[in-house]
Every structure is written in structure tokens, then in C-alpha cells.
Amino acid sequence: MDFELSESQKEIRAAVTALCARFGNEYWHRCDSQNAYPEEFVKTLSEAGWLAALIPQEYGGAGLGMIEASLILEEINRSGGNAVACHAQMYTMASILKHGSAEQKRKYLPRIASGELRLQSFGITEPDAGSETPRIKTFARREGDHYVVNGQKIFTSRFQNSDMLLLLTRTTPFEDVRKKTDGMSLFLVDLKAAGSAIKAVPIATMVNHTTNQLFIDDLVLPREALVGEEGKGFSYLLSSLNAERILVGSQSVGDGRWFVEYATKYSKERRVFDRPIGMNQGVQFPIAKAHVAVEAASLMRFKAAALFDAGKPCGAEANMTKYLASEAAWEAGEAAMNALGGYGFAKEYHVERKWREARLYRTAPIANNLILSFVGEHLLGMPRSY
Ligand SMILES: Cc1cc2nc3c(=O)[nH]c(=O)nc-3n(C[C@H](O)[C@H](O)[C@H](O)COP(=O)(O)OP(=O)(O)OC[C@H]3O[C@@H](n4cnc5c(N)ncnc54)[C@H](O)[C@@H]3O)c2cc1C
Numbered sequence: 001m002d003f004e005l006s007e008s009q010k011e012i013r014a015a016v017t018a019l020c021a022r023f024g025n026e027y028w029h030r031c032d033s034q035n036a037y038p039e040e041f042v043k044t045l046s047e048a049g050w051l052a053a054l055i056p057q058e059y060g061g062a063g064l065g066m067i068e069a070s071l072i073l074e075e076i077n078r079s080g081g082n083a084v085a086c087h088a089q090m091y092t093m094a095s096i097l098k099h100g101s102a103e104q105k106r107k108y109l110p111r112i113a114s115g116e117l118r119l120q121s122f123g124i125t126e127p128d129a130g131s132e133t134p135r136i137k138t139f140a141r142r143e144g145d146h147y148v149v150n151g152q153k154i155f156t157s158r159f160q161n162s163d164m165l166l167l168l169t170r171t172t173p174f175e176d177v178r179k180k181t182d183g184m185s186l187f188l189v190d191l192k193a194a195g196s197a198i199k200a201v202p203i204a205t206m207v208n209h210t211t212n213q214l215f216i217d218d219l220v221l222p223r224e225a226l227v228g229e230e231g232k233g234f235s236y237l238l239s240s241l242n243a244e245r246i247l248v249g250s251q252s253v254g255d256g257r258w259f260v261e262y263a264t265k266y267s268k269e270r271r272v273f274d275r276p277i278g279m280n281q282g283v284q285f286p287i288a289k290a291h292v293a294v295e296a297a298s299l300m301r302f303k304a305a306a307l308f309d310a311g312k313p314c315g316a317e318a319n320m321t322k323y324l325a326s327e328a329a330w331e332a333g334e335a336a337m338n339a340l341g342g343y344g345f346a347k348e349y350h351v352e353r354k355w356r357e358a359r360l361y362r363t364a365p366i367a368n369n370l371i372l373s374f375v376g377e378h379l380l381g382m383p384r385s386y
Helices: 006-021 025-034 039-047 066-078 090-099 100-116 191-197 235-271 283-308 314-345 353-360 368-379
Strands: 117-123 139-143 147-159 165-171 184-190 198-203 211-222
Touching: 006 165, 006 283, 025 353, 039 314, 066 090, 066 235, 066 283, 090 100, 090 117, 090 165, 090 184, 090 235, 100 235, 117 147, 139 191, 147 165, 147 184, 147 198, 184 191, 184 235, 191 198, 191 211, 235 283, 235 314, 283 314, 314 368, 353 368
Parallel strands: 117 165
Antiparallel strands: 139 147, 147 211, 165 184, 198 211
């Protein structure tokens, strides 16, 4: 077992740290207060090639692995930024790389790698299905050489900032399948060609994040938009979902580190009762405890990413990474809010923004309760709880 990063991994991390240093807390504060997409940051990151980390070199990408991708996203959040604006490109990629056709890869990957096309949008969640994905109702009906899609999605993020959407639909109704995860299909949708067949209605949220309700009305998709085989979409999705959980967990590790570093510095400098507040165990211990939790989450992340890169099953570790990291980041955020007292609420100190942003990952992309029920049922063999 070797817990050291390789020299090239350290170089990647240092290069991303240097890039992020050009977009400090003030930049992210400005985007947040104007509810603006961090266009300049995403452009710079794309031009430097970091968003193409997982795309093989033959398609113009960096051909890196999940460990490197996780370091990139961690570093963005550790620097005070928010990788949510562009992280989907990394994890949606896993389904395309593993299950996309040669034609899809040839047509899209080089353009995604160069930054010309953005694959930032992922449409799974529906209003009536919620966490029970097999209950989705959006339906793709086959008609000759094309499909016609109708339905609704909710919380589809970055729709306005993306050229492509990875869309999950049913191609066989829930009632007609033997296993409830059968009969779903995955499509790579060109949003320009989709035109007015997809209507997006933005949902205002507590974070700077474009997310939408989608109304899909007679969207015509060519057969070539189908990823892999019809009806097997859910199994393909698992590659992306594991990647998503590892990468989102890495962002939470980054958030956790940002909170711990910020709160530590502040508590050493802020003097009340004639001594630094960090001398008080009531301030010091929650920060130290959060640091321990963030370190543990980071280790689980490396295990999950290493398994992913080795092509081995990593569902359990990916889920546990997302759980541990999102809870650790939240614990660190709470420690930081407490350490700052009233100043934690002042926007110019940045902690309240990061605290709002970090909270998302206890709920999305999968609610932590659902991870615990996965662990109870699949890892511990306890009765299914729902
Ligand atoms: C800002 C934001 C961005 C998002 N972006 C995307 C996106 O780009 N694409 C996309 O597809 N989705 C996206 N989502 C959706 C997100 O993945 C879902 O919100 C999440 O999976 C939970 O689903 P739900 O909101 O329907 O909650 P529900 O399924 O309604 O659950 C509500 C609560 O009940 C609990 N619960 C439900 N069933 C059980 C059970 N059996 N046992 C214990 N507890 C249970 C859950 O843990 C949760 O706390 C986004 C959400 C947000 C808020």
C-alpha cells in the first residue's frame, strides 16, 4: 500500500492550484452575488485541458484517471471555488467512454476535449420519481429510424451552459419490465438540434447554480443518439454514477479543507478575552474533529478512485466516499461558522457562501439516507428498508 501521490499527480495538483489562485474568493463571491455562471473560470479550465482529464489522448484529451480527476475537482473547491459549474463533464464522460459507439466518440469527444462543445447537463431526476429512479416516466418511443421523447425532468443543472445533455428515459414502461431497472435507455442529446422541443424553466435555489425543470415535448432523436443498447441505460449509468459520487466526494473533501484552513487561521488571529479564540477547546476541537473527518473521507476517495481506475467494482466505496466527504464538509462548515461568530454571516468573509454550497452534497446527487440504506442492505445484508 502506498499512500503517496506520484510526482505527476503532485504536478497536476500544483498546476490546478496555480490556475485557481487567479480566481480567488472575491471572484467566486462576485459570481454568487450576481447569480452568474463562472464563464471565465470554466473557459480557462477548459483551455488548460483539465476538463478533458478523462478523455483518452487519441480523442484529444489528457488520458488521465479518476485519481487525477478527483485531485483537480478537490483543488477547485479547496481554493474557495465551486466545481459544480463544470464537474458534470467529467462524470458523464464515464458512460460515453465505456458504452458509447465508436461514431459517438469520434464525433463528440475531440470537440468536448477542445472545449468547443460542453457536455455539462445530466437529466435523471423527475418530479414524481424522486430518489426512486426506475419510476421515471419520460418515455422514448421508437418510430422507424428515430425516437420521439416526451416527459419532464427536474433539477437538470447547467442546461443553459451546455451543448449536450445525457438523458435517461424509459423505453419500456415500468409496469412491463421484470426487473425494475430494465427498460431504461440513455441518450446523448444535441441541444441545438433539440431546439424548442425542450423547454427549460429555471429553479431559483439557495446556491449560485443554474438548475431547471425540463418539459420535453415530441423531441425527435436519431437512433445514433442512443448510448449502447436500448433498455440497458440504467446499467450504463452506473459507470457515471460511481464516477459522480467519487468526484462530488472529492469536491466535498476540497470544501472541508477550505473550511478547516480558513477556521484555523481565523481562530489563531481573532482575540477575545485577551487570547486567541483557538485556545478554547470549544472552538479548537470542532475544527480538529472536522479535519480528522475530512482526512478519513479523502482516504476512502483514493480507494474508490483506485478501484475505478483498475476497472474493479467500486460502488460501495464510491457511495461511502460521497457520504463521508459530504458529512465531513458539513461538519467543517459548521465548525467554521461557529469559529467566526457573527462574521460567519457576513458575505465578505466567504464562509456563508461555502457553507451553502457544501450543504448541497448531503442531498445531491443522491441523498445520504439512500446511501445508508444501500450500505445496510447491500453491504451488511440487513432487510431492505423501503
Ligand atoms: C441544486 C440541485 C442540483 C441538482 N442537479 C441535478 C442534475 O443535474 N441532474 C439530476 O438528474 N438531478 C439533479 N438534482 C436532483 C438530486 O439528485 C435529487 O434532489 C436527489 O437525488 C433527491 O431526490 P428528491 O429531491 O426527489 O428527494 P426525494 O426522493 O423526494 O427524498 C426526500 C427526502 O426523503 C428521504 N427519503 C426518500 N426515500 C427514503 C427512504 N426509502 N429511506 C430513507 N429516506 C428516504 C431522502 O433521503 C430525502 O432526504 C439536483 C438537486 C439539486 C437540489
